[in-house]
Amino acid sequence: MKVLIGFACVLCAFAQESARLVDSPPRTGVNGHYTGNRAPLLANPLIKLPIGAVKPAGYLRHQLELTAAGFSGHLSEISEFCKMEGNAWTTPDGSGHWGWEEVPYWLRGYYNTGYLTGDKRILAEANMWLDRVLASQQANGYFGSRSNMLGERTRGVPDLWPNMVMLFPLRSRYEATGDKRILDFMKKYFRYQMSLPLDKYLPASWQHWRAGDNLDSIYWLYNQTGESWLLDLARVNHERAANWISDIPTWHVVNIAECFREPAQYYQQTKDVRYLRASERVWDTIRGLYGQVPGGMYGADENARPGFTGPRQATETCAFVEFMFSGEMLTSITGDSKWADRVEEVAFNSFPASMTADLKGLHYLTAPNQVRLDRADKSPMIQNGGDMFSYNPYQYRCCQHNVAFGWPYFAEHLWMATRGNGIAAVLYAPSEVTAKVAGGTAVRITETTGYPFDEVVHLAISTPQPVHFPLTLRIPGWCEKPAISINGNAVALHGSGKGWAVVERTWAEGDKLTIRLPATISVTQWTKNRNTVSVNRGPLTYSLRIGERWVNQGGTEKWPGREVYATTPWNYALVLDKANPAGSFELVKKRVPLALQPFALETAPLLLRAKGRRIPQWKEERNGMVGEVQMSPVRTSQPEERIDLIPMGCARLRISAFPVFGDGPEAHTWSERQPPILLASNASHYNPPTVVIDGVTPRNSADRNTPRFSWPVERQSATEWLEIQWSEPRRIARTEVYWADDGSEQRSGVRLPAAWKVVWWDGAAWRDVSGSSGYESRVDGFSVVSFSPVETTRLRLEVKTAAGGVGIYEWRIPD
Structure with a gap:
């Protein structure tokens, strides 16, 4: 028998190596060594290995x-x-x-x-x-x-x-x-x-x-014991859980990251793909509304708020680690590699900046654009008041305790077992896995790589005897031309599947497999976020390199709180080649070994050289919050400069959603004034109040083709309000409102308000304006009210609703 196996190995050396490209590892077959889903649960294509089977190495172990x-x-x-x-x-x-x-x-x-x-x-x-x-x-x-x-x-x-x-x-x-x-x-x-x-x-x-x-x-215990009553409990658990199938029951940032997967989990019991699609729909909705930014997450600085969708909106640290775990779980349940791609996107781009590089401090909120990390109150631009941005090991109660599971769970899911007694490389990082394959042979695979900063992954096989098993390799969605070689010989890739390559062969001691994942530069335009762009290469997104000044503030000598301030300009628009945006960048690799802590400004192993022009009008808000981005392309007379971009995860101060320079007729002039903030007593996530200042006037009060804001119809005869806030005081003596009115023949439409008035903030309380010219409610035109001048940073419309809701197309406030 040993002679036959040895002869087969010799033949393999001369035969053309091949791999199958598949959409998912198989659901059929069993794994006789590790506990996956028991019947009647849906077989999971990827099975978590016991803790300790995967040993992180290199920079990951250092985390x-x-x-x-x-x-x-x-x-x-x-x-x-x-x-x-x-x-x-x-x-x-x-x-x-x-x-x-x-x-x-x-x-x-x-x-x-x-x-x-x-x-x-x-x-x-x-x-x-x-x-x-x-x-x-x-x-x-x-x-x-x-x-x-x-x-x-x-x-x-x-x-x-x-x-x-x-x-x-x-x-x-x-x-x-x-x-x-x-x-x-x-x-x-x-x-x-x-x-x-x-x-x-x-x-x-x-x-x-x-x-x-x-x-x-519950499912974990069922898979360990096979006791069927646990599936009854699982059914009741799902029935009593919040409804994540037809609704988004809470817009809290961590709840979304942690809970959207519940229908997909229950899919394992029902085997009804509609449950899986429900989880996917929730995630797509969240990203579509609040995640039109780089980094893989969404802006919800406590809760997602209607109208607060720009790249300065932040994500709570707990949400990063909870989403990473959700993605790891969904990769196991579905075998769909997109979830592993998404885990890496968050782990490599967003998560590292939630803590100091030495992991001795954390902050509550991390945003794609964030240029000052101090203790100052950043509300109302973010929802919570108080210190949310500075690094401090003593603060941020939930995140302080929860953040620690991010890197360990990531490491444990690097490798997973597959049906057919094989093994899969699911997430890429330096590591070593020891696992039983085939009939029970324990193999050790050593993964050597600088990924995500490098494009090459080397796997070295150690086995006590030749053994035949499938080795499954994830092919990231961003990689268009993967290449695999074994012992220096190219592997032919067959099939039309996407996401995984399966190499099934007899493996011997000393076999070496190399995966090349060529990473090309790409530019993503965020059309729903004022045409900003982000720059990517492989799994990494890039941020402007901003000089950092660290200041101890609070904490103790051993465990200090720290603030971070910019020492170099940050208000750049990228200069892009319109015909070839990706060609606007030059990749520079540091010719030094990868640092044990690569997620830091001074140790960033890669940079992209680019060209930019400063936008002098783009400034911080009075509280240190980065100014909101305005519409691109942007016109500026500032000279072109060379700027450097580094991986987003290496940047604590960051601009990663960039305006784009333009000098054509479509270019916009950046306003000196910061864009105002709109708040409402009640607002839908699908109908934000920001549309009332978009400058679009409807044809008439029943125009369904022009965006409008409305309060919920079910809140009849209620007092609602719509508020506008400016960063600097304004002197105001007049306002104009274009009301919506669907007409009495529309049973569920909006109506003119029963009454309305204007109030202003005097610095301590809301006050009615005086000397008003009267509050008319016109149809098919602006209702205008003049009043004695006030100087304020906040103005409100207070509205008494009639039968049906009340809606507004446009709100003008002349100086």
Whole structure:
């Protein structure tokens, strides 16, 4: 038999190597070594390997080492929530304080960081916490904080949300150690959930929106045990969860990133593709409305707000890591490589800037355009007031504890098992994986690469004996001409599939496979965001290189808070070759080894040389917020300069959504005034109030072809308001409103207001304007009101609705 296998290997050396291009790894077949979905669940094409099977190397391992050495690795020192004494997660009866989400968030990343790095200090502390959690289970199956069981935050019904998170580190510990207590613990806990009346099971708030996390653990336990009652619980869990199928039930930034996947998770049980399509539809909707920016995410600086869609709108740090996990999960469920592409886009471009390069501080919000990171209040440009931009290890309560699981989970999903007892390279980074393939042979594959900064991935195979198995390689969606070679021989690629290449052959000790993923420069135009552009090369998007001045502010000497200020100009429009925009850039590679921390200004391994012209009118707001971009192309008389762009993940200060220079008749002059901000008492995400200042006048008051803003029809006889804010005071004595009126024959249309008036902000309170000329409500024209002059930064229309809603086409406010 050994002779035959050896002869087959010799023949392979002389035969033409080949690979199949496929849309997904197979759903058919089994994997006899790793736990995937059991019947009747839909077979998952990619199966997570146990923690420890994948060992990150190079810069990725260094992210985990920095996590261990940084604030995440010392939260028991820094955070009051992570002190064991008196903590409700550590007492047998769940009494005590700080029993909500902070400790589970922390342990989810802390345990995995310790295990993947082999840090004995972290593992000892994490295990101590987890042992206390296991000991806290009550006779009824509940565990953890008593205040959660009693529903002190949830109006008397049990709050299951914190426990959903705590199950993740327990699952990791089971994968690492095989601790059987955890399976019994989870079964008892889920039996408790089965005993709850329906009206008290996931009724509202975080547990309602985030029930997909609970569903994931239910399926995990079912796959471990095969106990069918768990599928009944999964059904009830889905039925009681928020409706992510026909609606977006919450526009909170983290809820979106974490919860949109719930229908796709339940798809595994129903096998009805409409559930999967529902999750895809939610994600596409969010990106379409608020994600017309580089970096892979969307602007929702606490919540997505109608009209706040530009590149200075930011994303909460928690949302980065939650979306990365969602994408990793969906890659496993669907086998669709686009989700892995999206994980990498966020991990390499957006996530790194959420923390300092040494991972000793974080901030709450990160935006594609962000030129000052200080403690100043940036509202109302962002939703929250207070310090949201500076780096500080003591602040940003949820993100402070949750961010630590981003890099460990990313590392664990680099490689996954496939049906047919194979293995797949899912995400690319330096690493080593040891996994059983074929009949049980343990192979080791060492991945050497500088990806995403390099285009080449080298895989070295180590096996105790020749073994035949499929090796599946992800082909990123941005790569048009991948190339694979084995032992120096080109591999022929066959098939029309996209996303994966499957190399099935007999592998021997010392085999070497090389994947080349040629990365070309491309320019994305964001037509829905004032024609700004972003510049990409492979998985990386590029940002202007802005000099940084770091200032310690707050914190302690050991764990300082830090602000970052620009030392070089940032207000550039790109000069592009209209015929060949991508040809406007020159790639420069640093001829030095890749730094262990490449996500930093000074160690950025690549840059793109470009040309730009400054826009003097583009300035910071008075509070330090970057000015909003205006319509491109932009006319400017400033001279052309050479500018450098670096990978977006290397830039803490960043301009990555650029205006474009133009000198033709279509070019716009950048206004000296910052664009005003529009707020409304009620507004639809699909009907933002910003349309009232777009300068487009309708043909008449019933013009359905001209955008208009309206308050919801169901809010009849209500008092609503529409507010405009300026960065500088304006003197105002007149305003003009073009009202919508669909006519009385339209049952569900908008009507003229029952009454309306103008009020202004005097710096402390709202006041009626005086000396008004009267408030008419005209049809098919502007209703004009004059009044005694006021000087203000804020003006409102207060509107009393009639039968039906009230709508506005245009609001003019002359100086």
